[in-house]
Amino acid sequence: MLTIATGNRAVADAVKAAKPGVIAAYPITPQTEIVEQIAEYVTAGDLDSRYIPVESEHSAMAACIGASVGGVRTFTATSSHGLLYMHEMVHWAAGARLPIVMANVNRALGPGWNTWAEHTDAFSQRDTGWLQVFVGTVQEAYDATLMAFKIAEDERVLLPVMVNLDGFTLSHITQSLDTVELGDFLPPFRLPHAIDTSNPLGYGPMTGPADYFRFRWDIERSMRDARGVITEVEREFAERFGRSYGPTEEYRCEDADVVVVAMGTLGKEAEVAIDRLRDEGVRAGSMRLRWFRPFPDLDLSGRDVVVIDRDYSFGFGGVVAHSLKSKTGIEPYSVIAGLGGQEVTYNDIADFVRNRHPGKEMWFGVSDHV
Amino acid sequence: MSAIPKEEYLYKCTSACAGCSSSLCLRYVLKAAGPDSVLVVPACCTSVIQGIYPGTAMNVPVYNVAFAAAAACASGMSEAFAALGRETNVIVYAGDGGTVDIGIQALSGAFERGTNFLYICYDNEAYGNTGMQRSGATPLGARTTTTPGGKPTTKKDLDRIVEAHNPPYMATACSAYPLDLYKKVQKALSIEGPKFIHILAPCPPGWRYPTEKTVEMGKLAVKTGTWILYEREFGKLAISGPSKAAMKRPAPLEDYIRGQGRFKNLSPETLDLMRQQVQQNIQRLSREEAGVC
Numbered sequence: 190m191l192t193i194a195t196g197n198r199a200v201a202d203a204v205k206a207a208k209p210g211v212i213a214a215y216p217i218t219p220q221t222e223i224v225e226q227i228a229e230y231v232t233a234g235d236l237d238s239r240y241i242p243v244e245s246e247h248s249a250m251a252a253c254i255g256a257s258v259g260g261v262r263t264f265t266a267t268s269s270h271g272l273l274y275m276h277e278m279v280h281w282a283a284g285a286r287l288p289i290v291m292a293n294v295n296r297a298l299g300p301g302w303n304t305w306a307e308h309t310d311a312f313s314q315r316d317t318g319w320l321q322v323f324v325g326t327v328q329e330a331y332d333a334t335l336m337a338f339k340i341a342e343d344e345r346v347l348l349p350v351m352v353n354l355d356g357f358t359l360s361h362i363t364q365s366l367d368t369v370e371l372g373d374f375l376p377p378f379r380l381p382h383a384i385d386t387s388n389p390l391g392y393g394p395m396t397g398p399a400d401y402f403r404f405r406w407d408i409e410r411s412m413r414d415a416r417g418v419i420t421e422v423e424r425e426f427a428e429r430f431g432r433s434y435g436p437t438e439e440y441r442c443e444d445a446d447v448v449v450v451a452m453g454t455l456g457k458e459a460e461v462a463i464d465r466l467r468d469e470g471v472r473a474g475s476m477r478l479r480w481f482r483p484f485p486d487l488d489l490s491g492r493d494v495v496v497i498d499r500d501y502s503f504g505f506g507g508v509v510a511h512s513l514k515s516k517t518g519i520e521p522y523s524v525i526a527g528l529g530g531q532e533v534t535y536n537d538i539a540d541f542v543r544n545r546h547p548g549k550e551m552w553f554g555v556s557d558h559v
Numbered sequence: 560m561s562a563i564p565k566e567e568y569l570y571k572c573t574s575a576c577a578g579c580s581s582s583l584c585l586r587y588v589l590k591a592a593g594p595d596s597v598l599v600v601p602a603c604c605t606s607v608i609q610g611i612y613p614g615t616a617m618n619v620p621v622y623n624v625a626f627a628a629a630a631a632c633a634s635g636m637s638e639a640f641a642a643l644g645r646e647t648n649v650i651v652y653a654g655d656g657g658t659v660d661i662g663i664q665a666l667s668g669a670f671e672r673g674t675n676f677l678y679i680c681y682d683n684e685a686y687g688n689t690g691m692q693r694s695g696a697t698p699l700g701a702r703t704t705t706t707p708g709g710k711p712t713t714k715k716d717l718d719r720i721v722e723a724h725n726p727p728y729m730a731t732a733c734s735a736y737p738l739d740l741y742k743k744v745q746k747a748l749s750i751e752g753p754k755f756i757h758i759l760a761p762c763p764p765g766w767r768y769p770t771e772k773t774v775e776m777g778k779l780a781v782k783t784g785t786w787i788l789y790e791r792e793f794g795k796l797a798i799s800g801p802s803k804a805a806m807k808r809p810a811p812l813e814d815y816i817r818g819q820g821r822f823k824n825l826s827p828e829t830l831d832l833m834r835q836q837v838q839q840n841i842q843r844l845s846r847e848e849a850g851v852c
Binding site for chain 2: 210211213238239241242243244245247248249251252253254255256257258259260261263277278281384385386388389390391392393394395396397400
């Protein structure tokens with residue numbers, strides 16, 4: 190059904206379609222509309238889920254863990270400080286191999302208080318064993334949330350999935366949304382290690398180095414297998430519902446001499462910049478990185494690359510720029526932009542391309558090439 | 560004792576310390592709860608004594624979870640079982656540190672939300688499995704590895720905190736009175752909503768008394784009125800049998816203190832304060848039971 194919605198509403202509507210057995214959530218700006226809308230659906234009887242209004246994000250993830258191992262589909266949503274507050278349980282969810290889906294509305298971290306878009310919150314959870322996807326449109330927020338359940342619950346994966354959408358620039362903006370009749374796209378929830386009192390198991394007891402190490406490898410093996418599962422699920426989604434996605438979204442890249450790599454809404458903004466540059470005769474393209482974990486293989490050989498990082502790893506560099514460099518060997522022009530919700534227009538992005546210095550780093554509006 | 564089932568849900572040969580009263584309690588808790596039960600265990604002695612993967616000393620599923628997370632994890636599990644139409648008992652078995660300190664936020668939240676579960680705190684009055692550091696439940700004057708001069712402040716009154724949430728059922732118990740504990744667990748599990756049982760669990764290495772004295776130490780805690788056994792069902796207080804006599808004529812506090820290395824070299828002032836606390840607690844609960852508030 191064609192409608193209009195915010196990014197947050199799109200996530201809530203996807204959750205309504207996925208019908209989790211338990212939703213546990215704690216409100217935080219700019220995620221609030223997701224948990225409010227879901228509460229409305231549950232109260233009105235439009236969504237038959239148990240809604241746990243927990244007292245903290247740590248408890249939100251703990252409740253999702255208990256519910257998931259109890260044998261039902263689970264969802265939560267958070268942002269920024271909320272994500273960091275649940276950090277311990279974010280690790281636990283992946284280590285316990287629970288297919289929890291969480292929407293994270295990307296937001297900067299204090300101090301000072303700043304509720305605007307930034308990706309540092311999600312990247313701080315980079316090594317937890319969660320799959321992470323970043324979306325760029327309202328429609329994609331909806332589609333990716335639906336697919337997240339199917340990917341997470343696949344027995345070859347059994348890892349949690351974080352769906353990331355930019356605070357305000359996507360969570361609160363309105364675009365068209367085509368909701369779907371899900372049919373049997375999502376099979377009934379089945380967790381092989383769900384709690385069964387007729388088969389009493391010890392979950393997560395003291396574990397010696399040999400077994401512990403093997404469990405870590407199992408996570409990595411599933412993370413590698415997840416690439417194929419993601420492709421399968423995205424292909425099935427395209428066949429059923431007509432919208433196709435991949436590990437990256439490329440725009441006018443085929444013959445490009447220079448490619449802008451960005452994530453989230455800045456990746457969509459880059460497409461407008463590419464059109465401007467093409468009008469000037471610059472053979473530019475853009476590549477929006479959708480999946481961050483597992484990190485995709487990127488084919489960028491022979492091109493100049495401009496990476497826009499809406500994040501920073503202090504004492505090291507832009508997280509995406511350095512991930513790309515280590516995976517491809519390419520020295521990109523690393524632009525740090527949009528921190529704390531800094532406005533970055535398509536004209537700015539076109540300027541990044543025009544004034545690029547491969548191998549250099551630039552803090553947009555703050556510090557020249559360093 | 561004949562009513563207590565013979566089935567064992569906590570096997571022999573756990574890695575508990577000799578004289579461990581909390582594992583004795585767990586044995587009776589599980590006998591009362593029966594096989595359709597799940598234990599949720601945060602970091603505590605019970606995380607260790609259940610054994611090392613892939614072995615387990617438990618004959619019910621045990622979900623081990625992070626220190627602060629037990630009550631919240633149990634909330635999710637309880638709701639999942641409700642969604643699936645299952646009536647499995649969800650029981651948190653947590654130490655005092657995981658309850659009165661790091662886990663109190665999750666505990667409070669779960670009780671405020673009316674979660675259908677039983678939360679049991681076994682209280683050995685310190686962080687036991689990490690080597691007896693002080694917790695909020697450590698009593699005044701007790702020496703721990705982080706209060707080598709004796710704890711300068713009093714024990715946090717967990718029961719009054721829980722009581723403020725108006726749970727349908729809460730009780731205190733002690734490892735030295737297993738039948739009393741067994742009945743309280745059974746009653747708790749027959750009631751819908753958030754239930755709470757606070758067990759005093761004497762700890763030989765932590766409290767520094769000989770292992771064979773573990774039952775005696777629990778009895779002395781009750782007989783001196785230091786630990787009062789009661790139930791609070793839908794708000795109504797009922798003092799349990801063993802404490803009724805003790806509250807009328809408590810044994811001298813020294814009988815309980817003397818045998819414990821952690822109370823060695825207590826100053827007369829501290830001992831006096833401890834006596835006052837015991838008296839105040841006895842008076843408060845006696846008045847409440849008599850309807851004089």
